[in-house]
Amino acid sequence: MKKYLNIYKVTLINELQYISDIILGFLSFVVMIFIFLNLWNYMYDDPSSLIEGFSKSQMIWYVIITEMIWFGTRNKTLINQITDDIKSGSIAYTLNKPYSYAIYVIVKNFGEITIKFLFYLILAIAVGLIFVGPIDFNMSNILMLIPVFLLSFIINACIRIIISMLSFYVEDAAPFHWLYDKIILVIGTVFPIELFPKFLQPILKFTPIYVVNYGPSKLVIDFSMNSFFTILMAQILYLIFVIILLSLIYRKGVKKLNVNGD
Amino acid sequence: MLMEIKKELKFMLLNVKYNLAREMTNKITFLTNIIFMILNNASFIVEWIIFYSLKNNIGGYNFKDIILLWAIASGTYAICYIFFGAIQDLPKLIMDGKIDSFLVQPKNVLISILSSKTKVSALGDLIYGYVLIFIYGINIKNIILFTLFIITGGIVIASIAVIFSSLAFYITKADTITSSITSTMLNFDTYPDGIFKGIIKILFYTILPIGFSSYIPLHIIKSFNIVNFLIVIGYTILVVLIAFYIFYRGLKRYSSGNLMSARI
Amino acid sequence: MNVIEVKNLCKTFKVKEKEKGFIGSIKSLIKPKYKKIEAVKDISFDVEKGQIIAFIGPNGAGKSTTIKMLTGILYNDSGTINVMGINPNKKRKKLAYEIGCVFGQKEQLWTHLTPYDNFKFFGSIYDLENSVIEKKIKEFKEIFELDEFINTPVRNLSLGQRIRCEIVASLIHDPKILFLDEPTIGLDPIVKENIRTLIKRMNKEYKTTIFLTSHDVGDIEKLCKRVIIVNKGEIVLDDSMENLKYHYLNKKIIELKMKEKVNLDDSKGITILKDKGYNLKLEVDTKKTSISDALKLIDANNIIDINISNVPLEDIIKSIYKGEK
Numbered sequence: 001m002k003k004y005l006n007i008y009k010v011t012l013i014n015e016l017q018y019i020s021d022i023i024l025g026f027l028s029f030v031v032m033i034f035i036f037l038n039l040w041n042y043m044y045d046d047p048s049s050l051i052e053g054f055s056k057s058q059m060i061w062y063v064i065i066t067e068m069i070w071f072g073t074r075n076k077t078l079i080n081q082i083t084d085d086i087k088s089g090s091i092a093y094t095l096n097k098p099y100s101y102a103i104y105v106i107v108k109n110f111g112e113i114t115i116k117f118l119f120y121l122i123l124a125i126a127v128g129l130i131f132v133g134p135i136d137f138n139m140s141n142i143l144m145l146i147p148v149f150l151l152s153f154i155i156n157a158c159i160r161i162i163i164s165m166l167s168f169y170v171e172d173a174a175p176f177h178w179l180y181d182k183i184i185l186v187i188g189t190v191f192p193i194e195l196f197p198k199f200l201q202p203i204l205k206f207t208p209i210y211v212v213n214y215g216p217s218k219l220v221i222d223f224s225m226n227s228f229f230t231i232l233m234a235q236i237l238y239l240i241f242v243i244i245l246l247s248l249i250y251r252k253g254v255k256k257l258n259v260n261g262d
Numbered sequence: 263m264l265m266e267i268k269k270e271l272k273f274m275l276l277n278v279k280y281n282l283a284r285e286m287t288n289k290i291t292f293l294t295n296i297i298f299m300i301l302n303n304a305s306f307i308v309e310w311i312i313f314y315s316l317k318n319n320i321g322g323y324n325f326k327d328i329i330l331l332w333a334i335a336s337g338t339y340a341i342c343y344i345f346f347g348a349i350q351d352l353p354k355l356i357m358d359g360k361i362d363s364f365l366v367q368p369k370n371v372l373i374s375i376l377s378s379k380t381k382v383s384a385l386g387d388l389i390y391g392y393v394l395i396f397i398y399g400i401n402i403k404n405i406i407l408f409t410l411f412i413i414t415g416g417i418v419i420a421s422i423a424v425i426f427s428s429l430a431f432y433i434t435k436a437d438t439i440t441s442s443i444t445s446t447m448l449n450f451d452t453y454p455d456g457i458f459k460g461i462i463k464i465l466f467y468t469i470l471p472i473g474f475s476s477y478i479p480l481h482i483i484k485s486f487n488i489v490n491f492l493i494v495i496g497y498t499i500l501v502v503l504i505a506f507y508i509f510y511r512g513l514k515r516y517s518s519g520n521l522m523s524a525r526i
Numbered sequence: 527m528n529v530i531e532v533k534n535l536c537k538t539f540k541v542k543e544k545e546k547g548f549i550g551s552i553k554s555l556i557k558p559k560y561k562k563i564e565a566v567k568d569i570s571f572d573v574e575k576g577q578i579i580a581f582i583g584p585n586g587a588g589k590s591t592t593i594k595m596l597t598g599i600l601y602n603d604s605g606t607i608n609v610m611g612i613n614p615n616k617k618r619k620k621l622a623y624e625i626g627c628v629f630g631q632k633e634q635l636w637t638h639l640t641p642y643d644n645f646k647f648f649g650s651i652y653d654l655e656n657s658v659i660e661k662k663i664k665e666f667k668e669i670f671e672l673d674e675f676i677n678t679p680v681r682n683l684s685l686g687q688r689i690r691c692e693i694v695a696s697l698i699h700d701p702k703i704l705f706l707d708e709p710t711i712g713l714d715p716i717v718k719e720n721i722r723t724l725i726k727r728m729n730k731e732y733k734t735t736i737f738l739t740s741h742d743v744g745d746i747e748k749l750c751k752r753v754i755i756v757n758k759g760e761i762v763l764d765d766s767m768e769n770l771k772y773h774y775l776n777k778k779i780i781e782l783k784m785k786e787k788v789n790l791d792d793s794k795g796i797t798i799l800k801d802k803g804y805n806l807k808l809e810v811d812t813k814k815t816s817i818s819d820a821l822k823l824i825d826a827n828n829i830i831d832i833n834i835s836n837v838p839l840e841d842i843i844k845s846i847y848k849g850e851k
Contacts, residue, residue, distance in 0.1 A: 024438040031446045034462075035453055042457045043317055051316060172291045175298035182305040190309050195316075269653060276650055284638045363634055365599045368622035368652055517601045517615075 003099060004107045011111025022119050029071045029120065033127055036063045036190070052194045057132045058221045059191065064128045065217035066189040072120035073113050073153055077105065079177055082164035092257050102246055106157050113153070141223050145216065148228070151235040152216045158242040159208055165246075168253030180208075188213040211238045273369050274377045278345060281380035292382055299386025300393075303336050306452065321456025328454070330398045330483060334411060334476050335451050337391030341416025342423075343384035346376035349423045350444075353430035353437035356516065365517075372509050376420065407483050414498040415475035419447065421505035422471060431512030443470070451476040471501065529703055529735050530573035530596065535605035537566040537591055565591040567759040568605070575702075578729055578736040580750035584847055588759040589739045593705055596737070597627055610702055623652060626696035626704045633688070634695065637681040641672060641691045644680065645698055652699035659698065666694045669731065670724055686717035690724065697728070703735045704728075710742055722748050743840045757847050770842065776813050780820065782806040783831040788824060796820055809837070 037060055044056045051059065082105060085091040094101040163180055166173040187193075188209035193201055204210065215231035286292050314325045323331065342349065352375060355361050364374045395408050426443050430436035451472035455463070466473035474497045478490050543559040566588040573579055583589050594600040595607060598614035598621050607614055610624040635644050642663065649659035667673055670690050675683055680691065689709060696704065709725070710718045726749060729736055740746060746753060746767075753770055755763040763770070779799070787803045790796075795814030800807035810820045817834065 020435065021438055024435060024442060027442040028445050028449070031449055035449060038457045038459070038462075039313075039320075039453065042321060043313070170290075170294075171288055172294065175294050178298055178302050182302050186305045186309050191312065195312050273651065276647065280636055280639065280643075280647055283643075284636060287638045362594070362599050363627075363629065365618065366597050366622055366625070366627045368619050370619075514601070517599065 004103060007104060007107045008111045011108050012114055015112050015115050019115070019119075022116050025071070026119075026123055029067060029123065030127065032067050033060075033064055033131070036060060037131055052192075054192065054194070054221075057135050060132045061128055061135050061221050062192055062217050063190065064124050064132070065220050066213045068120045068124035069149075069152065069213050069216065070184065070189060072117035073156060075109050075112050077109050077112055078157055078160035079164060079174075081105070082161060083167045083173055086165065086167040086253070086257070089257060092254060095254060102158075102161060102250060105161060106154065109157050110153070135221060137220070138223065141219070144223075144228050145219060148216045148219060148231060148235065151232070151239060152212050155208065155235060155238050155242055156212045158239070158246050159212075162242065162246050162249055165249050165253055168249070168256055183207065184209060184213060192218060205234075208238070211235045270370050270373050274345060274373055277374075277377040278380055281347065281378075282382075285380065285382045295382040296386040296389070299383035300390045303332070303387065303390045306332065321454030321458075323454040323456060326398060327480070327484070329394050330480055331454065331476065332452060333391045333394035333398060333408065334415065334479055334483075335448070336387040336394070337408065337412030338415030338419060338451075338475050339448065340384045340386075340388035340391060341412050342419045343381035344388065345380075345416065346420040346423075347381045347384070348376050348379035349420050349427070350441065351379065352376070352424065352427040353440050356427065356430040356512070357434065357437070359516075361513075361516065371513065372424065372506060376424075403486075404483060407479070407486075411475075411479035411483070411494070414494055415479065417498055418471055418475040418501055419444070421501040422447070422469075424505040425508050428508045428512040431515045446470060447472050447475075471497070474498070474501075527575045528572045529575050529610055530571075530737070531606075531608040532572070532592075532596070533570045533606045535566055535569040535592070535595065535607060536564075536603045537588075537595060537600065538603055539563045539565055564759050566595070566602075569756070569759075569761055570605075571754055571761065571764055573703075573735060573737065575735055576729070576733045577752055578725075578738065578750045580746040580753045581737060581739045581756070582741075582746060582753065582843065583756040587756045589756060590707065592756070593707060593737070593739060597621070597625060597705055623699060624702050626699070626701035627707075628689075628692050628696050628705070628709055629707045633692065635680045635688065635691055638679055640677045640679055641683075641694070642676045644691065644695055648695045648698045654699060662698055662700075666697065669727060670694055684717075686713055686720065689713065689717075689721060693721075693724070693728075697732075697734070700732070701734065703737060706736060706738045706740075708740055709738065710740065710745055718742070718744065719748075725749060743838075743843065747839050755843065755846050763846050771839070776811060777837045778810045778812060778817060779835050779837060780806075780808045780810060780817075781833040781835075782808070782824065782829060784824075785828045785830055788828070790823060793823075796823075 040056055040059050040063075044051065044059075047056055054062070082091075085094075091101065094104075159180065160177070163176045164173055166176055170176075187196075187204060187207070193204045193210070193214050196204060204214075211231070211234050215234065219228060219231065310325065310328050313320060314328075318324060320328075348355070355375065361371065361375060364371050364378075367374055391408075391412060395404060398404070423440055423444055426440040427436060429439060447470050450466070450470065455466065455473070455477045458466075463473075466477065474494055478494055481487070482490050482494070539562070540560045541563055543561045569588075569592060581589055581592065591600065595602045596609055596614060598618035601615050609621060612621045612624065614621050634648075635641075636647065639647070645663050645666075646656075646659055649656075649662065654662075663676075667676060670693070672690065672694065675687055680688060683691070693704075693706075693709070706725070710721055713721065722745060725736065725738075728734055736749075738745065738749065750767055752766050753763065754761055765773075782805070784804050784806065788806070790798060790801070790806065790808075792798055793815075795811040797809040797811075798806070799809055808820065810817060
């Protein structure tokens with residue numbers, strides 16, 4: 001456990017030097033929020049009306065939270081490093097190292113995104129308060145939001161790693177990352193699942209969107225104990241599922257690599 | 263002068279041809295890149311279907327207009343990244359002092375650099391653009407205008423990127439600035455300009471000139487207007503000249519070797 | 527006829543000095559401090575048509591800065607440069623048609639394409655007609671012995687084959703001057719030899735002037751008729767290879783293995799390089815003392831083994847770097 005903590009610390013400190021890059025990246029976030037602010041302003045003819053049960057400020061806060069998750073947790077390590085390790089074959093050398101490759105990558109990822117996420121968290125709250133104003137939010141909910149957000153990040157990291165590990169089988173895993181990007185961005189980021197046609201909603205609740213970005217964001221804008229437990233349960237089940245999938249694809253992939261290496 | 267331009271264009275096409283030959287060495291990757299880019303673009307239709315189920319006029323655009331807007335946006339980026347694919351590497355090439363090898367070639371430095379790479383996925387964008395224009399309404403006039411405007415649009419986007427990339431001659435971090443500017447333009451120009459008000463509209467006709475690359479062309483295709491048409495052509499020429507001017511000013515600094523210590 | 531004329535060439539770089547740490551970064555942002563580095567100070571030389579010239583010096587001596595100024599990549603601060611009658615600062619593009627460049631490990635070839643396709647590409651960069659390119663390729667195929675691999679993608683070629691192709695690619699437009707920056711770096715001795723022979727042959731066939739930088743003494747010794755040595759931005763020696771050798775070849779190294787200890791001191795024309803009692807190493811300046819006179823100082827009956835050799839060129843160059851004359 002201690003070694004993982006050390007990996008986390010080292011990457012975290014290393015990340016401090018990129019703070020100026022993080023701040024320069026704020027522009028894209030603000031632009032996206034600005035677009036949706038304008039768009040929803042236009043869509044709500046009457047500012048006090050509801051669309052599928054959401055008020056205008058809830059709708060915009062939803063985008064702010066999902067975009068914050070998107071910008072704050074996006075990390076090249078999950079996408080490029082694994083692919084590079086597989087392509088160069090160096091992943092085979094990690095087999096006899098005293099740590100698990102997957103955990104190592106996840107810990108490194110968290111080291112890299114911690115500062116970035118905190119920065120985006122502050123920015124998101126500031127942007128929301130300035131342009132939309134506060135929404136109904138009970139401060140004690142924060143305690144329950146923390147595990148949900150953490151689980152969301154871990155599941156997202158595992159899914160990214162699984163996609164990157166497709167490099168064992170295909171030349172270029174990048175297109176599959178794009179596809180996942182699009183699922184997250186188009187279906188999960190712009191508006192809550194409730195806006196989709198009724199017959200699609202149950203299906204969408206089985207996709208990663210539900211546990212990665214819809215769930216946590218929904219809890220921020222519209223908290224209820226009931227939905228908290230549903231989402232937490234879904235996350236735990238999802239986590240078990242992706243961990244099994246991850247270890248399967250990793251073991252099979254490394255074997256394939258060894259065969260190729262001969 | 264005209265002869266010179268013809269030679270440069272010929273050279274640019276040659277570069278693109280060789281770029282594509284390089285990318286095609288792995289056919290599966292080549293095709294998946296293209297197909298996934300088409301799927302990627304198509305996924306946004308979902309977003310708009312939902313929006314138009316809530317309201318049938320968004321910022322003065324009906325659903326068909328959104329199709330046209332998307333056609334222009336993807337076509338424009340396609341042209342930019344097929345012919346000027348190295349644009350995203352330009353700030354880094356400058357900072358790392360890697361444009362030496364382009365300087366000993368007998369061709370225009372900027373064109374040589376920009377066309378030294380082609381993004382395969384941009385071919386997917388191009389196909390997607392034409393598929394959408396087909397859905398929008400196919401006739402000779404639309405095809406000609408569309409083709410012309412994605413070329414001018416691609417040139418405009420590339421020129422703006424060159425202008426910001428040229429900051430790399432003076433400051434570090436120009437790469438991050440350039441990529442935020444390009445992604446900002448891309449983000450804006452897939453949304454109807456009618457939803458934006460006030461000062462932001464001024465941006466669309468100044469430092470983020472998607473007004474010239476997307477919005478005006480869209481209105482011209484909807485109903486032809488000679489004045490607007492000339493404005494688009496005139497602006498494209500102007501922005502190209504500015505891009506060349508600024509790049510070459512920076513290049514002088516590069517050639518004086520005062521950029522970074524590493525290059526001695 | 528001179529193809530390169532350089533007079534009083536100077537180049538100074540301004541380098542930003544940064545103090546360590548975060549505060550240092552802020553300081554340098556507000557009030558940047560610059561350090562001046564004189565990379566090239568007052569260099570003058572001419573190169574005649576058809577010469578093979580070696581331009582050598584230790585790292586940071588100003589070699590690449592000079593070559594970059596000659597090829598139009600860098601501007602000079604003062605002095606004049608004239609390459610094929612062209613000022614590289616002003617007419618970079620025009621100059622490009624007259625010169626060819628092979629810059630060390632930097633590859634210009636498209637690795638996924640065959641050498642043949644590459645040559646056609648570079649030919650068209652220089653606006654050559656297809657028939658001309660074909661003719662050139664045919665010619666080079668023979669001279670550079672490319673037959674075996676002209677249709678193999680470059681990435682599958684050995685390093686030596688690649689360098690050969692790099693050189694051909696930079697010759698496709700018949701340049702009058704070829705700039706070679708470390709052409710044999712990283713090659714094994716046999717391939718090096720091969721490349722040198724080819725460069726020589728090319729120089730003979732086309733009368734191409736060759737301007738070469740190298741760290742490899744072999745390159746210089748085997749190829750060049752003239753050597754310019756630079757150090758700290760200045761020319762420390764500009765002479766023909768023959769003179770360089772002649773000047774230093776009158777020095778011989780004598781290595782001796784003796785039965786008994788001998789006591790020798792430096793005397794006229796003799797320098798003791800190493801004295802370990804039984805093993806001796808002497809340098810003899812034959813201008814001042816003949817070898818036989820030197821040997822007379824030693825009891826011939828005591829000698830177990832003797833070896834007389836020239837001073838290696840590498841040592842000569844090293845001592846010139848150091849400023850020993």
